[in-house]
Amino acid sequence: MIRFDAVSKKYPNGTTAVDGVTVELAEGAITILVGPSGCGKTTTLRMINRMVEPTAGTVSLRGRDIREVDAPELRRGIGYVIQHAGLFPHRTVLDNIATVPLLLGWGKKKARARAAELLELVGLPAEMAKRYPNQLSGGQQQRVGVARALGADPPVLLMDEPFSAVDPIVRAELQTEFARLQKELHKTIVFVTHDIDEAIRLGDRIAVFREGGRLAQFDTPERLLADPADDFVAGFVGQDRGIRRLSFVQAGGLPLREGPVLPVTSPVTEARALDEPWVLVVDDARRPLGWTPVADLPGSGTLADAALVPLGHTFNLVGDSARAALDSALLSPARLAVGVDADGAVVGVADAYELTAGAAPANPTDAAGSPVAADSTGGDR
């Protein structure tokens, strides 16, 4: 656990970068430091590995004041990843990753074996080991940067805007990989970003800083969205926080109704009798085939003769979030989200109003469910 106790940093030029921060960062969790430019995130991060010394207060790691620990010894237990990866250009990928084990005197063979393991861990193919950093894409370089920081298996990882220099698609990939990696590794991670979406996606806890280096709120992503401490935090998390919050509600608890759902073998007369504008046509295993507008149905025959309009997408009651469900409603031609079970069979439908009424309790502390790991519609929470 990393503890900041009334920590301030005033640089010699008079800038107060961090002002009286008291916060406890949990072991084995990802804490995100987020806030506008110049609000003291990097300074705060660097005070953990003594690259910056506080001018007041105490930073402690597992109960020990870090001033009592030799900086090199302290840093051996703390990996550090920065924007643009900061790789050594004249060393191969493998040697870059092996840097810290070599510094620790592991011997070349053991250090390289470890580096090869890490290359695989971060999802890069073995043949990249011999390349030089400039022969990799930005995203690949960042992965190497993460692998290098993990070299000596440090319990703590500091990451300063590690994914900011890549395009949004690669960035999303890196975030997904990083979340997967952390599930395996359970490191204590402190991660700086100015991107609130990244913070919400990756953080177990988020520290929102305001200008002047003060902590505006320290909370779970869900609480931050549901109950921002003040106007600054509300503005920073964005206008659409209500929708984003739905990412933290499991779809399993949403209220669904039977809806206008009929097997493809049903006569068209049955579809008309439902007195609904759209009917969802399903196969014999209740898997959805498509929506059909009742007004366009042929005069006779079965729904097999009906023209089907694509569904948009369904949402899964196991594993998807309420946000995926809402998206499903908004993209549906019938404006009805289709909830399916693990076999893809239709369980029920709901419109956007029904979904959000069921998913967003008035009292934020009642919010149902825990964070949903992955959102099958693209996870863009």
Ligand SMILES: Nc1ncnc2c1ncn2[C@@H]1O[C@H](COP(=O)(O)OP(=O)(O)OP(=O)(O)O)[C@@H](O)[C@H]1O
């Ligand atoms: N070495 C330094 N000397 C003087 N002032 C500094 C120094 N490093 C940072 N600052 C100032 O301290 C404040 C906080 O900087 P810091 O880099 O911690 O902010 P940040 O939130 O990480 O910013 P960004 O998102 O732009 O990277 C800024 O006003 C910055 O100009």
